[in-house]
Amino acid sequence: MTDKKLSRREREKCRQRKEMIAAALSLFSEKGYHNVSMQEIAETAEFAIGTLYKFFQNKEDLYKALVMEQSERFEVAFEAAIAGPADEIEKLRNFVRIRRDMCRDNLPFIRLFLAESKGASFNLKAGLDADLRKKIDAFMEKLAHIFESGMENGRFQKIADPYSLAIALDSVIDAFILLWVESPERHPFPEDPDVILNIFFKGLLN
Amino acid sequence: MTDKKLSRREREKCRQRKEMIAAALSLFSEKGYHNVSMQEIAETAEFAIGTLYKFFQNKEDLYKALVMEQSERFEVAFEAAIAGPADEIEKLRNFVRIRRDMCRDNLPFIRLFLAESKGASFNLKAGLDADLRKKIDAFMEKLAHIFESGMENGRFQKIADPYSLAIALDSVIDAFILLWVESPERHPFPEDPDVILNIFFKGLLN
Amino acid sequence: MTDKKLSRREREKCRQRKEMIAAALSLFSEKGYHNVSMQEIAETAEFAIGTLYKFFQNKEDLYKALVMEQSERFEVAFEAAIAGPADEIEKLRNFVRIRRDMCRDNLPFIRLFLAESKGASFNLKAGLDADLRKKIDAFMEKLAHIFESGMENGRFQKIADPYSLAIALDSVIDAFILLWVESPERHPFPEDPDVILNIFFKGLLN
Amino acid sequence: MTDKKLSRREREKCRQRKEMIAAALSLFSEKGYHNVSMQEIAETAEFAIGTLYKFFQNKEDLYKALVMEQSERFEVAFEAAIAGPADEIEKLRNFVRIRRDMCRDNLPFIRLFLAESKGASFNLKAGLDADLRKKIDAFMEKLAHIFESGMENGRFQKIADPYSLAIALDSVIDAFILLWVESPERHPFPEDPDVILNIFFKGLLN
DNA sequence: GATGAATGAGGTTTCATTCAT
DNA sequence: AATGAATGAAACCTCATTCAT
Numbered sequence: 001m002t003d004k005k006l007s008r009r010e011r012e013k014c015r016q017r018k019e020m021i022a023a024a025l026s027l028f029s030e031k032g033y034h035n036v037s038m039q040e041i042a043e044t045a046e047f048a049i050g051t052l053y054k055f056f057q058n059k060e061d062l063y064k065a066l067v068m069e070q071s072e073r074f075e076v077a078f079e080a081a082i083a084g085p086a087d088e089i090e091k092l093r094n095f096v097r098i099r100r101d102m103c104r105d106n107l108p109f110i111r112l113f114l115a116e117s118k119g120a121s122f123n124l125k126a127g128l129d130a131d132l133r134k135k136i137d138a139f140m141e142k143l144a145h146i147f148e149s150g151m152e153n154g155r156f157q158k159i160a161d162p163y164s165l166a167i168a169l170d171s172v173i174d175a176f177i178l179l180w181v182e183s184p185e186r187h188p189f190p191e192d193p194d195v196i197l198n199i200f201f202k203g204l205l206n
Numbered sequence: 207m208t209d210k211k212l213s214r215r216e217r218e219k220c221r222q223r224k225e226m227i228a229a230a231l232s233l234f235s236e237k238g239y240h241n242v243s244m245q246e247i248a249e250t251a252e253f254a255i256g257t258l259y260k261f262f263q264n265k266e267d268l269y270k271a272l273v274m275e276q277s278e279r280f281e282v283a284f285e286a287a288i289a290g291p292a293d294e295i296e297k298l299r300n301f302v303r304i305r306r307d308m309c310r311d312n313l314p315f316i317r318l319f320l321a322e323s324k325g326a327s328f329n330l331k332a333g334l335d336a337d338l339r340k341k342i343d344a345f346m347e348k349l350a351h352i353f354e355s356g357m358e359n360g361r362f363q364k365i366a367d368p369y370s371l372a373i374a375l376d377s378v379i380d381a382f383i384l385l386w387v388e389s390p391e392r393h394p395f396p397e398d399p400d401v402i403l404n405i406f407f408k409g410l411l412n
Numbered sequence: 413m414t415d416k417k418l419s420r421r422e423r424e425k426c427r428q429r430k431e432m433i434a435a436a437l438s439l440f441s442e443k444g445y446h447n448v449s450m451q452e453i454a455e456t457a458e459f460a461i462g463t464l465y466k467f468f469q470n471k472e473d474l475y476k477a478l479v480m481e482q483s484e485r486f487e488v489a490f491e492a493a494i495a496g497p498a499d500e501i502e503k504l505r506n507f508v509r510i511r512r513d514m515c516r517d518n519l520p521f522i523r524l525f526l527a528e529s530k531g532a533s534f535n536l537k538a539g540l541d542a543d544l545r546k547k548i549d550a551f552m553e554k555l556a557h558i559f560e561s562g563m564e565n566g567r568f569q570k571i572a573d574p575y576s577l578a579i580a581l582d583s584v585i586d587a588f589i590l591l592w593v594e595s596p597e598r599h600p601f602p603e604d605p606d607v608i609l610n611i612f613f614k615g616l617l618n
Numbered sequence: 619m620t621d622k623k624l625s626r627r628e629r630e631k632c633r634q635r636k637e638m639i640a641a642a643l644s645l646f647s648e649k650g651y652h653n654v655s656m657q658e659i660a661e662t663a664e665f666a667i668g669t670l671y672k673f674f675q676n677k678e679d680l681y682k683a684l685v686m687e688q689s690e691r692f693e694v695a696f697e698a699a700i701a702g703p704a705d706e707i708e709k710l711r712n713f714v715r716i717r718r719d720m721c722r723d724n725l726p727f728i729r730l731f732l733a734e735s736k737g738a739s740f741n742l743k744a745g746l747d748a749d750l751r752k753k754i755d756a757f758m759e760k761l762a763h764i765f766e767s768g769m770e771n772g773r774f775q776k777i778a779d780p781y782s783l784a785i786a787l788d789s790v791i792d793a794f795i796l797l798w799v800e801s802p803e804r805h806p807f808p809e810d811p812d813v814i815l816n817i818f819f820k821g822l823l824n
Numbered sequence: 825g826a827t828g829a830a831t832g833a834g835g836t837t838t839c840a841t842t843c844a845t
Numbered sequence: 846a847a848t849g850a851a852t853g854a855a856a857c858c859t860c861a862t863t864c865a866t
Contacts, residue, residue: 569820572813580790584785584790587788610777610778611777611783
């Protein structure tokens with residue numbers, strides 16, 4: 001019984017936190033970190049500003065929590081996409097597909113994530129959390145490993161070093177996402193992952 | 207005579223403006239738009255703050271002018287790289303080379319440019335100037351045209367639509383630049399443009 | 413029976429109140445009124461903040477209650493020291509002794525008391541309670557009366573008016589206490605009350 | 619000419635600073651540090667709040683500057699009173715007189731000073747500036763030295779150790795000032811310094 | 825009766841911008 | 846024409862107090 005009550009409180013807290021994060025995400029993604037005030041976030045989330053500060057020590061803390069939590073979800077999905085017994089080609093296809101799906105469902109976060117991972121420390125004074133940077137790096141290594149194993153088992157030619165290929169694939173996907181985010185009609189994200197992957201799969205020169 | 211005097215004044219003004227832009231560029235690139243004050247820029251440029259406002263209507267105006275002017279220089283260089291009678295392969299090599307060179311010589315601006323063109327409207331309230339966006343788009347079309355003509359004259363296979371290839375190439379170059387900017391020692395930008403271009407030139411699959 | 417139950421409740425309440433006062437005293441004395449939050453007091457006293465407000469209408473009320481209650485204990489002790497049949501000299505010695513003892517045992521309250529009775533209304537908006545001021549004044553009159561009766565019965569010379577002597581003695585004791593509070597090792601409070609009283613007892617000039 | 623202009627600016631700045639300090643002094647002395655807002659000080663001094671912050675880094679800085687500057691004036695006057703060739707008795711008289719005069723002319727600062735030197739660190743988090751504490755201590759030593767030399771040359775009896783006498787005299791003067799500050803009519807500060815000094819000069823016992 | 829989450833007024837501080845000199 | 850002192854709106858954040866559970 002006490003357990004249940006506690007659990008209700010906990011769930012309530014969790015829900016509130018989620019609403020705050022959601023409001024913050026929506027606003028940050030629309031206007032950028034420095035053009036959003038805590039007052040604004042509180043109002044959007046329909047809480048008093050003091051309540052916001054009960055959940056997050058300060059604005060930067062809120063921002064970091066937001067980026068970290070969302071990134072985590074992305075990371076988990078990406079890792080899942082390239083894990084498992086599938087062959088290298090299928091793994092890459094999965095990766096492209098999951099990127100597309102995650103982006104479709106998390107549009108507001110994409111800008112934030114791209115801005116963070118590319119545009120870098122232009123928002124926070126202390127720069128992006130080292131934790132996130134490490135996670136991104138670690139994932140890139142895993143992506144590179146797919147190319148590497150593909151080369152070892154003869155599926156792939158050694159057209160470039162695996163890490164460079166990972167970086168390249170990642171950046172190309174990002175570029176297509178960005179195009180799509182900016183004008184979804186003119187630049188729909190291709191349904192077939194091979195539209196993107198063929199750039200890497202097929203040779204360009206005769 | 208009046209003409210000469212005016213001209214001298216003009217030149218003087220131009221010099222002052224350049225110094226202001228330089229100071230702003232250095233500071234913005236280091237700390238980000240919102241973490242730099244007009245006071246700071248004025249002090250770095252060794253002008254009074256009032257003088258700064260004689261040249262630029264407000265902080266956003268200064269920022270936009272800075273981004274526009276610098277971008278212009280980049281654009282001119284990029285256009286030059288892909289103009290002329292060279293064949294498509296050589297043009298792409300030129301493009302990669304010029305990107306590398308411009309970045310080496312304009313390190314402080316690169317972060318700003320990447321943050322602006324990717325991370326986007328995270329600094330300014332009104333977002334990046336439509337003008338710049340158009341110029342970037344126009345250049346992308348030109349880049350795409352290289353791929354297109356290469357396909358028409360049989361130098362390139364039709365592995366993807368030309369615009370996508372342009373976007374892809376551009377983003378891959380950016381990714382390598384970013385790697386290099388962040389850790390120049392671990393990720394030097396390749397001297398030979400083909401290190402990057404081979405990703406596109408050679409087929410990956412057997 | 414009901415009576416007994418109520419009495420138990422009453423005792424419980426009294427105990428809780430004491431714990432709150434104790435926590436508040438400890439914190440106020442250490443950090444000063446304005447640098448202590450009600451939250452902090454509640455946590456230190458191990459009560460919910462709402463419970464704190466059941467006992468005291470507001471922060472100022474808590475502070476005043478604290479000062480009043482503690483002062484009361486001091487006053488009672490001081491009054492006892494100078495009451496009774498002892499001669500004037502012994503009464504003054506008793507007074508000095510009891511001041512020393514009370515201070516030793518109530519170190520945290522001393523700062524508060526000295527700050528309040530000297531520094532005055534620097535904490536509260538409405539100033540210290542008139543009640544306390546009156547009590548202090550009344551006690552001063554009693555102290556003065558000792559000097560007065562001593563003069564009347566020939567034990568004391570009329571070197572100054574009795575009230576001034578009372579003020580003087582009180583302030584000198586306070587000064588020694590303050591010295592001792594700030595650096596107990598360098599300025600121990602003299603065991604023998606005459607070390608202080610001799611300033612008054614003996615003449616300075618030849 | 620340039621010199622004159624600069625000097626005018628400097629004088630203007632000095633005047634402004636004085637006005638700010640005066641407003642702050644008046645308000646702090648009346649209400650206490652924590653019950654005065656920077657807004658209030660700015661309004662009283664008839665400046666914009668931003669201007670206040672041009673002169674003082676923050677509230678604490680303003681407070682410390684205020685206390686230090688005023689204390690300096692007091693210290694200089696006190697030192698002057700006990701310097702010179704006068705005999706010990708006359709020096710003590712001078713000291714009492716100068717305390718009276720300074721207090722009369724600087725009423726608002728007295729409360730602040732007494733609160734600071736007694737009530738102690740109840741206002742600032744960091745406590746009173748160590749500098750001021752040192753100065754007060756140093757002055758006490760000088761006061762003690764008067765008693766010491768008076769004992770050596772036979773003017774004074776050795777009724778207590780010199781430092782204790784210094785502390786005692788100082789605190790007694792403070793006590794009379796406090797009485798006078800609180801109710802000037804009922805407790806006028808005695809014109810004749812010997813009214814106070816006789817407590818020390820004459821013996822109390824028969 | 826006890827609790828402590830929620831509130832929001834109010835404090836400190838910054839900084840883009842103006843304008844008198 | 847150049848200056849930089851003055852401005853004050855608006856940001857971040859705290860904490861005394863309330864009230865639904």
